[in-house]
Structure formats: structure tokens, C-alpha cells
Amino acid sequence: MKYSSETVERAIQELSKLPGVGRKSAQRHVFYLLKAPTEQVLALSRVIEELKHRVRYCSVCHNITEQDPCYICTSEKRNRGLICVVEEPNDILAIEKTGEYHGLYHVLGGVLSPLDGVGPDDLRIKELLSRLDADVKEVIVATNPNTEGEATALYLVRILKPMGIKVSRIARGIPVGSDLEYADESTLSRALEGRIEM
Amino acid sequence: MKYSSETVERAIQELSKLPGVGRKSAQRHVFYLLKAPTEQVLALSRVIEELKHRVRYCSVCHNITEQDPCYICTSEKRNRGLICVVEEPNDILAIEKTGEYHGLYHVLGGVLSPLDGVGPDDLRIKELLSRLDADVKEVIVATNPNTEGEATALYLVRILKPMGIKVSRIARGIPVGSDLEYADESTLSRALEGRIEM
Numbered sequence: 001m002k003y004s005s006e007t008v009e010r011a012i013q014e015l016s017k018l019p020g021v022g023r024k025s026a027q028r029h030v031f032y033l034l035k036a037p038t039e040q041v042l043a044l045s046r047v048i049e050e051l052k053h054r055v056r057y058c059s060v061c062h063n064i065t066e067q068d069p070c071y072i073c074t075s076e077k078r079n080r081g082l083i084c085v086v087e088e089p090n091d092i093l094a095i096e097k098t099g100e101y102h103g104l105y106h107v108l109g110g111v112l113s114p115l116d117g118v119g120p121d122d123l124r125i126k127e128l129l130s131r132l133d134a135d136v137k138e139v140i141v142a143t144n145p146n147t148e149g150e151a152t153a154l155y156l157v158r159i160l161k162p163m164g165i166k167v168s169r170i171a172r173g174i175p176v177g178s179d180l181e182y183a184d185e186s187t188l189s190r191a192l193e194g195r196i197e198m
Numbered sequence: 199m200k201y202s203s204e205t206v207e208r209a210i211q212e213l214s215k216l217p218g219v220g221r222k223s224a225q226r227h228v229f230y231l232l233k234a235p236t237e238q239v240l241a242l243s244r245v246i247e248e249l250k251h252r253v254r255y256c257s258v259c260h261n262i263t264e265q266d267p268c269y270i271c272t273s274e275k276r277n278r279g280l281i282c283v284v285e286e287p288n289d290i291l292a293i294e295k296t297g298e299y300h301g302l303y304h305v306l307g308g309v310l311s312p313l314d315g316v317g318p319d320d321l322r323i324k325e326l327l328s329r330l331d332a333d334v335k336e337v338i339v340a341t342n343p344n345t346e347g348e349a350t351a352l353y354l355v356r357i358l359k360p361m362g363i364k365v366s367r368i369a370r371g372i373p374v375g376s377d378l379e380y381a382d383e384s385t386l387s388r389a390l391e392g393r394i395e396m
Contacts, residue, residue: 004264004268004270005262005263007245007253007264008253008262010245011246011248017234017238018230019227020223020226025218029217031286031287031288032216033246033249034253034262036215040215041247041249042250044212044215044246045243045246045247047205047209048209048231048239048243048246049239049240050208050209051205051206051209051239052231052236054205055205055206064202064203064206065202066203066204070202072202088229089229090225
């Protein structure tokens with residue numbers, strides 16, 4: 001059953017392509033937009049178009065940016081001896097939020113995942129290697145602490161260590177504010193393993 | 199903490215305005231769109247704009263349409279003696295799906311809700327009354343079976359009955375395929391009340 005308006009139908013179809021949006025939510029969005037002020041709807045339409053025209057990837061670290069290289073890569077305040085390797089651009093935001101990291105970044109664009117057909121050549125590993133000049137003292141691997149993220153971290157260690165570069169991995173352990181009781185075993189064993197002298 | 203790209207930030211803000219979309223989902227949508235084919239992203243942008251330019255409300259029944267009056271109001275196959283009153287245009291789709299109804303519709307544009315400041319003048323009740331000529335034999339009130347929907351139905355009955363028009367209300371009862379055991383009391387008592395001789 002389709003809507004009497006072909007445009008409404010098409011809008012539902014296009015919105016359903018967004019991650020986690022089914023036909024029902026897309027329908028709600030469309031009815032919301034039909035009632036919303038024209039200005040707001042046009043602003044949404046325009047900014048979606050601009051995403052494709054204005055936003056690009058930094059040619060150095062592959063973070064999203066509107067100027068190339070991005071503001072982190074060009075900043076004079078960042079420690080150029082430190083490169084933090086992440087899976088996706090949004091991981092950079094998460095780390096920047098801490099305010100604790102002042103080095104550079106490198107976005108891999110995913111993780112090794114043989115089942116999904118993602119091999120080393122599909123990630124920006126060559127691009128990482130080309131950035132490793134004498135200035136770089138340490139590479140911090142901040143891929144997610146799941147199977148693929150760990151495998152990718154190990155892969156990077158195996159390449160980078162023989163090059164004489166210090167490679168570190170973000171700590172896995174009990175999240176701040178949570179409860180030992182509810183931690184799963186592998187997290188807890190990682191937390192014990194990674195204990196720090198006080 | 200904001201994204202390095204002002205456009206990404208703006209896209210997140212505009213998408214967050216959609217019903218049920220928070221900042222996190224909006225972020226996911228934006229990253230999805232950044233990776234999606236340009237063609238698809240532009241199609242989405244365009245169809246959102248078209249929603250405002252092409253889709254309007256039928257001047258007779260207030261259903262969404264691209265031609266005025268809508269295809270239901272102009273159809274020769276519909277029973278013009280029957281008007282089904284619904285809250286919103288998507289209710290029409292739900293009823294059309296049954297394939298059982300062949301009359302006309304009237305979209306109220308909401309329900310009476312004094313708490314939200316919605317009174318009779320905010321609904322398209324006057325517009326409904328102006329449609330009630332000698333041809334109209336029955337008005338079916340298909341507002342939702344909740345407090346506001348019932349109040350609105352009662353209000354309509356009180357206006358329409360004195361005009362000598364037959365007013366009916368869609369049946370409330372046990373949903374087909376469900377279980378008596380799990381039906382709430384008011385639904386069950388409505389089901390008993392509305393029993394039909396076999």
C-alpha cells in the first residue's frame with residue numbers, strides 16, 4: 001500500500017535508507033516534515049546536500065574536515081611525535097572530548113574483518129606508514145576493544161614494532177563509575193593484567 | 199564538543215529535530231550519508247525539498263496529495279454518501295489498506311485536547327460540517343480509541359446527530375489474532391458491549 005503522493009512515497013523510501021530507520025519511522029519523519037516550517041525543511045535539505053559538497057576527508061589523517069589538511073594536522077599546538085590510530089572519524093571526537101590528548105590522529109577507515117572481506121589493503125595502513133618519519137615517537141592504537149579491533153591492533157604492532165616505533169594500546173579495564181560485580185570476565189582479567197602501581 | 203566541520207555539526211542539529219532522533223542517531227545518520235553514494239544523498243536532499251514544494255493538502259478532505267482535490271475525493275468509484283473522519287492523513291492509509299472502505303474521508307488534523315490547548319476551532323470541524331449535504335448518509339468517526347479520540351468522537355456526535363445525520367464509531371474490541379487473557383479490562387468490556395449476534 002502506498003501513499004497517494006508519489007513524493008511522500010519517495011521521501012519514505014529515501015529516509016528508510018538511513019541506519020536504524022524503518023518504514024514506520026520514515027513515515028513519522030515525513031509527516032513531521034510536512035507539518036514543519038518550510039524554512040526548517042529547506043535547511044535540512046540544504047545541509048544534507050552540503051555534506052557531500054563541503055565535507056571531505058583530511059588527506060593526512062583522514063578525519064572529516066572542510067579544509068585540507070584538517071585543523072588538528074595543521075595545529076602548531078599538537079604533539080607531532082604522537083599518532084593515535086582510530087577506526088572512524090567519530091572516534092576522534094570521543095578522544096578530543098577528554099581534552100587529555102594533544103597528539104595527532106590517523107583514521108584507518110575500519111578494522112580488519114576477514115568475514116566481511118576487509119583486509120589490510122582496505123584500511124589506510126599504507127598511509128599510516130608513510131607518515132612515520134623520524135618525528136614520530138609513538139603510535140597509540142585506539143581501535144575498539146572487540147575481536148576485530150584487537151586483531152587490527154595486533155596486525156599494526158607486528159608491522160610497526162620492527163620499524164623501531166613504540167606502539168601502545170589504550171587500556172582495557174573496568175569503566176569508571178561501574179561495578180566490579182557486573183564486569184564481564186575478559187574485561188576484569190584485562191583490568192587485573194593492566195593494573196598500575198599506586 | 200563539536201565536530202571540526204561546521205556542516206557536519208549543522209547536519210546533526212537539523213537531523214536531531216526529526217521525531218525520535220537524538221544527537222547520537224543524527225550522528226550515525228551523518229556518518230552514513232558521508233559514506234553513501236553522492237547520488238543517494240542528493241536524492242534524499244531533493245525529495246525533502248520536494249515535500250514542501252509538491253505535497254499539499256486536499257482542499258476537500260485535507261488528505262495529503264499532489265493534485266487538488268485528491269484522487270479519493272475525485273474518484274467516481276467512491277461512495278459519496280459516506281465520510282470517514284480520521285485524525286491524521288496516515289490514518290487514511292491504514293484504512294485504505296483494508297480494502298474494505300469505499301467512502302470518502304475527512305482529516306480533522308488532530309483531536310480535542312484541552313491540556314494542549316487544542317479546541318474545536320483548531321480542528322477541521324467547520325470544514326466537515328460544510329461538506330454535509332443531502333448526499334451524505336453517514337459519518338464514521340475513526341479517531342483513535344484513547345481519551346482524546348473518544349472525547350473528539352463524542353463532540354462530533356453531539357454536533358452531527360441534531361443535524362439528522364447517522365453517526366457511527368469504529369468498533370473497539372479484542373484485536374484479531376490476540377488473546378483474551380492479555381486484553382485490558384476496558385478493551386474487554388468494550389468487546390462485550392459491542393458483541394454481534396452470530
